[in-house]
Amino acid sequence: MYRTHSNGELRAEHINETVTLSGWVQKTRNKGFMIWADLRDRYGITQLIFDEERTSKEIMEIASKLGREFVIQITGTVIERESKNPNIPTGDIEVLVTKVTILNESLTPPFTIENETDGGEDLRMKYRYLDIRRKPVRDNLIFRHKVTMAVRNFLSEKQFVEIETPYLIKSTPEGARDFVVPSRMNEGQFYALPQSPQTFKQLLMVGGMDKYFQIVKCFRDEDLRADRQPEFTQIDCEMAFIEQEDILNTFEDLTRHLLKEINGVEVAEFPRMTYDDAMQKYGNDKPDIRFGMEFGELNEVAQHKDFNVFNSAELVVGIAVPNGNSYTRKEIDKLTDWVKRPQVGALGMVYVRCNDDGTYKSSVDKFYDQEDLAKWAAATGAEKGDLICVLSGEKNKVRAQLSALRMELAERLELRDPKVFAPLWVIDFPLLEWDEETNRFHAMHHPFTSPKPGQMELLKTNPGDVKANAYDLVLNGNEIGGGSIRIHDKATQAKMFDYLGFTPEEAKAQFGFLMDAFQYGAPPHGGIAFGLDRLVAILGGQETIRDFIAFPKNNSGRDVMIDAPAAIDEDQLKELNLKLDLNL
Amino acid sequence: MYRTHSNGELRAEHINETVTLSGWVQKTRNKGFMIWADLRDRYGITQLIFDEERTSKEIMEIASKLGREFVIQITGTVIERESKNPNIPTGDIEVLVTKVTILNESLTPPFTIENETDGGEDLRMKYRYLDIRRKPVRDNLIFRHKVTMAVRNFLSEKQFVEIETPYLIKSTPEGARDFVVPSRMNEGQFYALPQSPQTFKQLLMVGGMDKYFQIVKCFRDEDLRADRQPEFTQIDCEMAFIEQEDILNTFEDLTRHLLKEINGVEVAEFPRMTYDDAMQKYGNDKPDIRFGMEFGELNEVAQHKDFNVFNSAELVVGIAVPNGNSYTRKEIDKLTDWVKRPQVGALGMVYVRCNDDGTYKSSVDKFYDQEDLAKWAAATGAEKGDLICVLSGEKNKVRAQLSALRMELAERLELRDPKVFAPLWVIDFPLLEWDEETNRFHAMHHPFTSPKPGQMELLKTNPGDVKANAYDLVLNGNEIGGGSIRIHDKATQAKMFDYLGFTPEEAKAQFGFLMDAFQYGAPPHGGIAFGLDRLVAILGGQETIRDFIAFPKNNSGRDVMIDAPAAIDEDQLKELNLKLDLNL
Structure with a gap:
């Protein structure tokens, strides 16, 4: 022993x-x-x-x-x-x-095995097994285990059944890029790794399983942004004989249970906000509501003077920065430079200082008087001592820009307390979103999402206005879950594929099995999926999902520890009936 | 609502x-x-x-x-x-x-949704979502969920941590064939899907995680035998600072817990049997011990007469069939035909009837007298009314043949009661096994298995005799789990790779990360993995794993419901720098 x-x-x-x-x-x-x-x-x-x-x-x-x-x-x-x-x-x-x-025995480790290590990210990833010896990393992995156990036990007690769906499935052109797996036994054919078990969980509903969940790996072959992984884990859920309300209640309960069980935090009923409201008030469909700084739209009170920048803008919109009047001119100039960076893309920024004596001093005093500026203050909720920052331009763009500024300021003002948890349901998402690249509408959630009752006809006339029973659960400015009520009849699903540009043959080849299934008594159903990596990171009070993954990949999709991916033998390729076709 | x-x-x-x-x-x-x-x-x-x-x-x-x-x-x-x-x-x-x-509404389903359906296997797989509506299938899936919850809760309470290991890893030539995944971002390179998380769980031990488990999908691109799936699920476990005894005790406890919790069956301490004994007594490394019919070796009592078939055989071995004397001559002839089928491969069968009056009547009365036959009866444990079946030939072959006969007879005599659970540890497996095809020794378990202390030297002189601290858990004649104590120092691991025919360069390219890890303070460790699909099937009193998998694949590795695998777009291939190279 x-x-x-x-x-x-x-x-x-x-x-x-x-x-x-x-x-x-x-x-x-x-x-x-x-x-x-x-x-x-x-x-x-x-x-x-x-x-x-x-x-x-x-x-x-x-x-x-x-x-x-x-x-x-x-x-x-x-x-x-x-x-x-x-x-x-x-x-x-x-x-x-x-x-x-x-x-x-041990060689001298390449970095210190202490809570604060001298090892850089690259070194720690190469020797991840030594990194895992460090308490903070170890604690994160144990924390993740606790969260998943709590999820499983909660859902299991609510009669959800965890059912494993296959990993070797079929590639579909819709959505993100698939990882594919050549089949040796079926010459010239490929499996795909699932981006999510979407169609399988819907088939389980058709199969009468009623309450399904699965904590499951999913795969997307996308160019990796900072905090994305080619393989990630989802808490995947689906229910039949339910309405949106049932889903929201069930998974609000789950989230509340986790916050209580894992974080010891009691959270009241989650607020709900429509997608349109979220965009108007926060310029963002996943607003962080731990702090205020709601947008104030200023078109009415700023487009009646000779300031052409505003007059020609689709939207003039501002936020009040708490105690922002303490900023020096230089600091404000720097903030202006910040919003003008290509990543944000604003053309400029108008500001209004709210002085302690109730007067205003703005960068557009030439055009606007104290009475005008007082109206701006009222619209943005600015108080004495605040700074109002105003952007203008094309509606969607300027909202995104102001949202970026709002988050940046919140970061600087330390308003994003990781110990505070502010969940929010964002509901009534649009069914479709316009894609600039392909110059047509795409399914915002996925092509199985049902339009709101009675809105199917709108598809012909105002497709962008069609709303869906689609919802996101947002926690501290992060989307931690998203889902929808699904289409459950063949005719509507066929119409939807048609609308999204599938020929009937393509729809049949890709999703014929699902539409067939809908003909044999498909129940009304819907679901939600949580991104486990992000959920765990946020519950753990951290921002980086990599810290909660035992063996993460880097931004090129490489595992630097085992040095994968790697070349394979000629024999292996031959058996798979493949040849390399390199651009080298 | x-x-x-x-x-x-x-x-x-x-x-x-x-x-x-x-x-x-x-x-x-x-x-x-x-x-x-x-x-x-x-x-x-x-x-x-x-x-x-x-x-x-x-x-x-x-x-x-x-x-x-x-x-x-x-x-x-x-x-x-x-x-x-x-x-x-x-x-x-x-x-x-x-x-x-x-x-x-529903079209008329292609088969009846009843406990006993009129649908054949193929039809039920194509419309699996309808098959799942049938109570027996649904009950199996719910049963599987209960088993996995019981496993997770048991291990979690024993301080095991479930840690997700990556699915996109590196292909290795050792063992079965890998499924590979071409990487778009790393031109000409491939990931492989894991056959098991073996090296990762060992690295977690090096990382100090100490008690790890994971219920995880694994992948093997092998030609599919009757009840195999290209993707299957493992309960994968590893512990550090343990000896074989700790592992056996821990997972015996787990199995006993499952039998109690799931089946309501109390099982005493699991018997243990060495691999050599199992082969000698049952001709099989996973003997079903729900019934007797142990082998009796007859060389000593059968090779002293003029019967050349026996005299020239490496092994003469028999079993007593309970009440087999009631078989007619015709039935015995049929049994002889059965062992002579190519799938079994015996050249013939000698039989001895044990009459109720204590006399014997054999097919070789010309050569053996009553006294000889009494000795055979003693060696096989035959009693009055039994039938002794005797095979002879090359030791390993004849054992396999007699084992097949033993199982066939047990089936016919209904000795394999699915409600009875007879677990058994088979221990002391050989480290290596001879491979006829490549004409050399291969690792029997895998190349990370540690030889028993002091036997490393034997590798040079009698490699086939080297035993390992490797063990299988057998339940009702099925291997439900297997594992070993691992090598945990670089020198031994390097020697092992060398012995198995890896060049130092190959060993480094494939497993350098593991050998590097062993240099930084690797603890003694070992583990076990259970085949969840089979475990669930056996606990469920059934033989077919397919019945416990929501969406299984057929023997060609196809999912006939979604029709996968399938061809993919030229564009997809191009992005992956691949060309098809078909034999068509």
């Missing part, structure tokens, strides 16, 4: 017991006649003491050779510690070693 | 309540003035009644049009049933319908 106790377990009550411990040498302190070593495992750290007077010479000799990250097993007696360490649970005791075995 | 109750919920105490139900019409019975319908959902069946005297004309009209598998919603009053049905939980009541809505 390698150990009688873990390294996080021994307390004063164990004094005088003989124990056996195993673990890694975190550090040693050698005073010649006495050597201390911190022994670490997943559960904690225990101080070992080797003492010339009480320890044999052989053992002193081994102890003097112990290096960082050596794996050792010791037997010894628990004794009271002279200088207690109140910072760790085992700080009252130490173990006087009477036997020591080096189980494995 | 679509329903106030499920269709399995209403009892006598609900009488007079107004309820709303939704579900599928299982069947209708129309007497003109009265119509009954069975309404089905996942939870049960409720009888609906439409009665001319108490129901409006419109509703009677709708009711008369209801077809099988129509999806309907009804509101009505719970009333006492005149002729109660004690076979279903809702048999005391029926619901007098006052409102009915057809939510979706």
